[in-house]
Amino acid sequence: MRPVVGICLPTYNGAKHLPECVESILAQTHSDFELVIVDDCSPDDSAEIAKRYARLDSRVKVFVNDSNLGLVGNWNRSVSPVMTQTAARRYRSEVLAFHPVYGELRRVAASCRPPVQLSREFWARALGARWHAKVAERDRAHPDSSLREEWRKVARHYPRLARVPLGRRLVSKWRAMCDDAQSWVVGQKATTR
Numbered sequence: 040m041r042p043v044v045g046i047c048l049p050t051y052n053g054a055k056h057l058p059e060c061v062e063s064i065l066a067q068t069h070s071d072f073e074l075v076i077v078d079d080c081s082p083d084d085s086a087e088i089a090k091r092y093a094r095l096d097s098r099v100k101v102f103v104n105d106s107n108l109g110l111v112g113n114w115n116r117s118v119s120p121v122m123t124q125t126a127a128r129r130y131r132s133e134v135l136a137f138h139p140v141y142g143e144l145r146r147v148a149a150s151c152r153p154p155v156q157l158s159r160e161f162w163a164r165a166l167g168a169r170w171h172a173k174v175a176e177r178d179r180a181h182p183d184s185s186l187r188e189e190w191r192k193v194a195r196h197y198p199r200l201a202r203v204p205l206g207r208r209l210v211s212k213w214r215a216m217c218d219d220a221q222s223w224v225v226g227q228k229a230t231t232r
Contacts, residue, residue, distance in 0.1 A: 042098070044072035047117040051107075054083040061092050061099070074099045077117040080107045163214075 046064055050057060057076075064074055076089040076099065086103050093099040108116060148155035172186035 042071050042073040044069065046072055046074045047114075048074060048076045049079065049113040049117040050076060050081065050085050050089070051079040051110075051113065052081045052083050052085060054081070054085045054088055057085055057088050061089070065092075065096060065098075070098075072098060075102070075117055076100070077102045077104065077113055079104050079109070079113040 048060065048064070053060075061074070061076070064072075074092075074096075076092075078086040078089060078101070080103070086101070089099070089101040093101045102116070104113065104116060169190055172190045175183040175186045
């Protein structure tokens with residue numbers, strides 16, 4: 040499984056402070072993270088320092104730009120390997136929220152007034168998780184098919200997930216269309232003012 044947290048560290052001529060920064064990140068008590076260091080063609084030893092940490096700790100990933108991208112470009116480049124991480128985190132939260140260990144949650148939901156419709160919530164989240172997996176796989180910049188494979192593994196353990204009821208699919212599509220229409224109307228009102 041991929042790490043829960045992605046930490047971006049863009050750098051340029053940071054050799055003086057890079058070791059202290061990386062050591063601070065690696066010393067965190069939460070260990071399920073990936074540190075992405077992107078060097079923007081530094082003329083100092085920044086890239087070599089970053090690569091040394093990558094050899095020592097598998098959570099550290101280092102990228103060196105082919106050309107100097109500047110401050111904003113390097114920030115964008117450092118974030119791009121982690122957007123996939125965001126999709127993965129959303130995907131997992133959608134699927135795992137209804138794992139059998141959350142039986143107590145279902146009991147509490149049923150006792151609420153009005154009761155929370157967990158079945159409806161479950162299918163909305165399952166469809167959302169599958170959608171996130173498809174989006175990650177089709178991402179042109181950083182395609183990630185691991186989420187679709189993870190979805191297939193989960194569906195093998197929970198076969199009902201592979202057969203989303205037609206009614207739920209239609210409701211999901213209808214809600215998406217309504218949300219799009221509402222966004223369009225709000226946008227139109229904003230441009231006429």
